[in-house]
Amino acid sequence: MRTIWLLCSKDLRGWLRDRAAVLSALAIPIVLVLIFGSAMGAMGGEESIGRVELLVLDRDRTPDSARIVDALRDSQSLEVEEREDAAERVAKGREPAALVIETGFAAGTGKLRLLRDPSKEIEQQIVLASLAPALFEARGQELAKQLTLASLDWFDVPSELHPEAREVIEDTWVRMAAIAMRSGWSRSGADVAETKEAKAGANAAAGFEFARDLPKALGLEVEDVAGDSGRGNKIAAQAHAVAGIAVMMLLFGLSACGGTLLEERDAGTLERILCAPGTLDAILIAKLLFTMISGMLQLIVLFTFGALVFSLPVFDAPLALAATSFCTALAATGFGVLLAVLCRSRKQLEGLSVLLILTMSALGGSWFPLVIAPEWFRRLGHFTLNAWAMDAYQGIFWYGKGLDGILVELGVLSAIGLSTIGLASAIWRRRNREA
Numbered sequence: 209m210r211t212i213w214l215l216c217s218k219d220l221r222g223w224l225r226d227r228a229a230v231l232s233a234l235a236i237p238i239v240l241v242l243i244f245g246s247a248m249g250a251m252g253g254e255e256s257i258g259r260v261e262l263l264v265l266d267r268d269r270t271p272d273s274a275r276i277v278d279a280l281r282d283s284q285s286l287e288v289e290e291r292e293d294a295a296e297r298v299a300k301g302r303e304p305a306a307l308v309i310e311t312g313f314a315a316g317t318g319k320l321r322l323l324r325d326p327s328k329e330i331e332q333q334i335v336l337a338s339l340a341p342a343l344f345e346a347r348g349q350e351l352a353k354q355l356t357l358a359s360l361d362w363f364d365v366p367s368e369l370h371p372e373a374r375e376v377i378e379d380t381w382v383r384m385a386a387i388a389m390r391s392g393w394s395r396s397g398a399d400v401a402e403t404k405e406a407k408a409g410a411n412a413a414a415g416f417e418f419a420r421d422l423p424k425a426l427g428l429e430v431e432d433v434a435g436d437s438g439r440g441n442k443i444a445a446q447a448h449a450v451a452g453i454a455v456m457m458l459l460f461g462l463s464a465c466g467g468t469l470l471e472e473r474d475a476g477t478l479e480r481i482l483c484a485p486g487t488l489d490a491i492l493i494a495k496l497l498f499t500m501i502s503g504m505l506q507l508i509v510l511f512t513f514g515a516l517v518f519s520l521p522v523f524d525a526p527l528a529l530a531a532t533s534f535c536t537a538l539a540a541t542g543f544g545v546l547l548a549v550l551c552r553s554r555k556q557l558e559g560l561s562v563l564l565i566l567t568m569s570a571l572g573g574s575w576f577p578l579v580i581a582p583e584w585f586r587r588l589g590h591f592t593l594n595a596w597a598m599d600a601y602q603g604i605f606w607y608g609k610g611l612d613g614i615l616v617e618l619g620v621l622s623a624i625g626l627s628t629i630g631l632a633s634a635i636w637r638r639r640n641r642e643a
């Protein structure tokens with residue numbers, strides 16, 4: 209037994225001396241639990257999830273339409289903004305949805321149009337769930353009546369019986385309104401009662417499907433204005449998955465490439481090369497070029513695979529895709545080489561790179577859509593190169609953006625790459641001149 213404990217304690221001491229191993233075993237799980245706990249906690253919390261942007265274009269400009277806008281502003285789940293370019297912004301992926309109140313809505317001749325980006329499924333569910341109470345508050349009696357009429361389809365009432373059923377419903381509403389007036393009910397109180405009854409009836413209907421039937425019941429004309437409707441929103445999810453894994457694995461691969469500096473130093477190769485004049489900068493430049501080329505090759509293989517297996521539209525905007533891949537590889541190259549010149553050993557590099565890359569991938573949306581996370585989480589995520597690369601790739605694959613539509617993302621990725629390369633170069637020169 210004593211021998212067993214001596215052997216075990218020897219291994220424990222060796223493990224504790226290996227900081228990279230301890231970091232991987234203890235710090236990484238803690239960081240990942242913190243990130244996922246903060247993000248997933250938004251799904252059950254009241255204030256943790258960020259508000260979803262909903263643009264409103266009120267063309268009717270009547271008291272009825274104003275009541276709808278005011279009710280939407282009071283929603284705890286929506287961030288409402290009135291804009292004339294609502295449709296254009298949704299089409300470009302800047303906001304998930306827009307509500308257009310057409311001229312003549314109050315008079316019964318105009319429509320309520322919901323313009324959507326179908327790739328943002330979670331946001332659409334939040335928008336619909338928030339629209340329902342807001343519209344009930346603004347149009348309680350009319351909407352409750354509309355729900356009752358819509359329930360004919362949910363209960364599979366034969367179409368030949370619809371006219372008779374509508375007559376019964378119309379007659380019932382007239383009588384109920386007369387009773388309400390005689391009994392002295394307030395309009396708001398009647399609306400609340402009617403709303404609850406109508407919602408209960410709708411939910412009880414066996415054929416009711418939330419995403420499909422609720423917009424019809426609310427009197428919304430839904431129009432998908434972003435992406436390729438012919439291929440459906442499945443392509444958006446696949447594009448997110450391929451791009452997310454591509455960026456994360458690129459970071460791992462280029463950190464490993466940068467780590468060859470440490471391997472050459474440990475093997476004594478680096479010292480022999482440094483004996484030659486003028487090789488200090490040449491070594492780092494060559495390492496940057498090698499890392500950059502290997503990163504571009506990795507991206508080419510991954511996106512070609514995505515095109516063949518998932519039919520990703522990688523050839524629809526080749527210039528934009530090439531520029532995004534170049535800037536992403538540049539940023540990842542700078543990150544990998546900076547870690548290599550900062551770390552003193554290969555094990556230290558492995559532990560630190562795993563911790564940072566997994567953290568950046570989780571924060572930057574490589575693993576899951578950032579919409580499920582709180583607002584502060586989304587903002588924090590855009591301090592990583594992953595988030596900017598994901599925005600650019602999604603803009604190309606789903607929104608059909610060209611080079612001019614992703615200039616901001618390319619600028620940020622280029623700035624990250626150049627700044628990290630500059631910092632790595634400064635540290636590299638100082639350490640080797642001191643040596």
